[in-house]
Amino acid sequence: MTEDWGRRYGRAARLGKNPSRPKTRIKETAEDIRLLLRYVHRYLPALRDGEQVQALRQIFVQNYCTDAQDRPKWRDAEDAGLPPSAVAIVSPYDVSARYARRGETRWKGFLAHVTESCDPDTPSVITDVTTTKAPVHDTKALAGILANLQHRDLLSKEHFVDGGYLSVALKQQVAREHGVGLVGPIRARSTRRSRKGTVFHREAFNIDWDAKQVTCPQGKVSRRWSTPPSLAPYVNVEFSPDGCRQCPVKTACTRTDARKVSFLPRDLYDIQSEARTEQQTQEWLSRYSLRAAIESTISEFVNGHGMRQCRYRSQDKAHVQHVLTAIAVNLERISTHLPPAPPRQPRHPTALQDFLDW
Numbered sequence: 221m222t223e224d225w226g227r228r229y230g231r232a233a234r235l236g237k238n239p240s241r242p243k244t245r246i247k248e249t250a251e252d253i254r255l256l257l258r259y260v261h262r263y264l265p266a267l268r269d270g271e272q273v274q275a276l277r278q279i280f281v282q283n284y285c286t287d288a289q290d291r292p293k294w295r296d297a298e299d300a301g302l303p304p305s306a307v308a309i310v311s312p313y314d315v316s317a318r319y320a321r322r323g324e325t326r327w328k329g330f331l332a333h334v335t336e337s338c339d340p341d342t343p344s345v346i347t348d349v350t351t352t353k354a355p356v357h358d359t360k361a362l363a364g365i366l367a368n369l370q371h372r373d374l375l376s377k378e379h380f381v382d383g384g385y386l387s388v389a390l391k392q393q394v395a396r397e398h399g400v401g402l403v404g405p406i407r408a409r410s411t412r413r414s415r416k417g418t419v420f421h422r423e424a425f426n427i428d429w430d431a432k433q434v435t436c437p438q439g440k441v442s443r444r445w446s447t448p449p450s451l452a453p454y455v456n457v458e459f460s461p462d463g464c465r466q467c468p469v470k471t472a473c474t475r476t477d478a479r480k481v482s483f484l485p486r487d488l489y490d491i492q493s494e495a496r497t498e499q500q501t502q503e504w505l506s507r508y509s510l511r512a513a514i515e516s517t518i519s520e521f522v523n524g525h526g527m528r529q530c531r532y533r534s535q536d537k538a539h540v541q542h543v544l545t546a547i548a549v550n551l552e553r554i555s556t557h558l559p560p561a562p563p564r565q566p567r568h569p570t571a572l573q574d575f576l577d578w
Contacts (some may be wrong), residue, residue, distance in 0.1 A: 250284045250292035275315045282308055305355040314533040320354030329530055330354055332542045333361050335369065336517055338380065338510045343553045346517070346546040347374050351539035358384040366398050378403050380511040388484060388492045389453070403508060406495045420473050422483055423493075429486050434459075436479065438467055453488065457481045521545060 257277055260267055267273055284292040285300040295302055302308070310328045311317045317329045335348040348368050352361050362385050369375045378401045379394075386404040394400050426435040432445040434457045444458040461477040464470055473479055483489055498504050521527035525545045530538050569577070 250280070253280050253284075254292060275309070275312070278315070279309050279312065306353070314530075316353070316533075316535050317530075318354045327354065327528070330535055330538050331356065331361075332521070332527065333358070333365055334514065334517060334521065334546070335365055336514060337376075338513060343557045344513060344517070345553065346550055347372075349539070349542045349546045351535060351542050353535065358382065359387060359390055361385075362390065362394070366394065366400065370398060375400055377401060380404065380508065380514075382511070383407065388488045388495070391495070392488060392491055404511075405499055405508075406492060422481055425481055427483070427489075434481060436473075438469060440464070440467065442481075447485075453485050454482050455485060457483075517549070520549060525549070 253276065257273070257280065260273055282303045283295055285295050287293055305319045308319060309315050309317075310319045314329075319328050320326070320331065331352050331354050333348075333350040333352065334346060335350075336344045336346045338344060348365055350361055350365050350368065352364075362381070366375065366379070375398060377399075381402055381404040383405045386402055386406065388406065391402045394402050420437055424437050428434070434442040434445075436442075436459065440459055440463045442457045443460045444456075446456050446458075447454070448456060457480065459479045464474065464478045467473065484492055499508075518527075525548065527542070527545060531541050532538055
């Protein structure tokens with residue numbers, strides 16, 4: 221025991237105004253953790269790589285940093301930076317749980333992806349449940365879902381998904397690798413026209429793929445065509461500043477000296493245009509309405525079976541809970557479609573019962 225440790229813990233605890241809530245000193249708590257880690261590192265090498273010690277070390281590093289005097293202090297976004305949600309430990313009881321936010325919903329834990337059949341003449345049966353970490357995007361989970369369905373020979377010709385699971389590149393990839401058509405809404409345009417109505421959208425420009433030129437609604441031809449290296453395969457087109465400055469509709473087109481247009485490559489652009497046109501028709505809307513049934517399934521999971529409360533720790537055990545919940549839902553649904561049981565016949569009386577009756 222060091223002298224500093226004895227001075228700190230050799231005196232009586234000092235309580236605040238409320239005796240049931242003693243004062244906690246964050247700096248001393250952080251220093252205690254650091255001293256404990258140093259002690260384990262120096263005198264207990266067998267425990268150094270243990271799960272609990274490593275979890276404590278990660279929690280300390282993610283929440284504290286040291287100042288110029290080598291004193292621990294809280295991390296903040298402006299000074300030392302905070303870890304991203306994908307790696308930040310949010311619970312000392314389950315170090316694999318993560319923080320996530322979807323709109324107004326915030327939670328700590330995991331994310332369950334549910335897939336069910338939607339045939340009109342048969343009961344809707346849950347065919348797959350995939351459990352991921354909470355910050356994992358839906359598009360990253362789709363590959364694992366389709367792989368699970370393919371492994372059990374449960375792939376369908378069409379897979380109705382939410383807009384969060386869908387992108388143009390993913391739609392093409394799934395059709396090429398699995399032969400499955402993803403049915404879902406393609407994200408709307410993000411140009412200023414969709415927000416303020418003051419700019420020409422991309423469909424107003426005529427694209428010549430062979431000549432690698434784009435013509436604007438006023439007949440001006442682009443001067444530059446480039447495909448910069450990036451994760452998203454986009455084509456960038458730029459018009460001449462001299463032509464844009466003299467254009468009579470410049471204020472309704474761009475706020476810069478020259479208009480710049482970005483769009484997908486030719487194969488993805490055709491898929492995007494076709495999908496956006498199709499999803500405006502009443503036939504597509506009626507067909508896509510089948511996906512609404514999965515929302516009632518999620519409500520049944522949450523309100524009927526307590527899906528949003530993990531009963532176990534770690535992602536693997538949480539996945540077991542999700543699978544068992546899906547089995548329970550399937551049993552309930554299948555039982556309602558089974559033929560009624562035959563009336564039960566009374567059992568014949570035994571010899572003793574006949575003797576007693578006699």
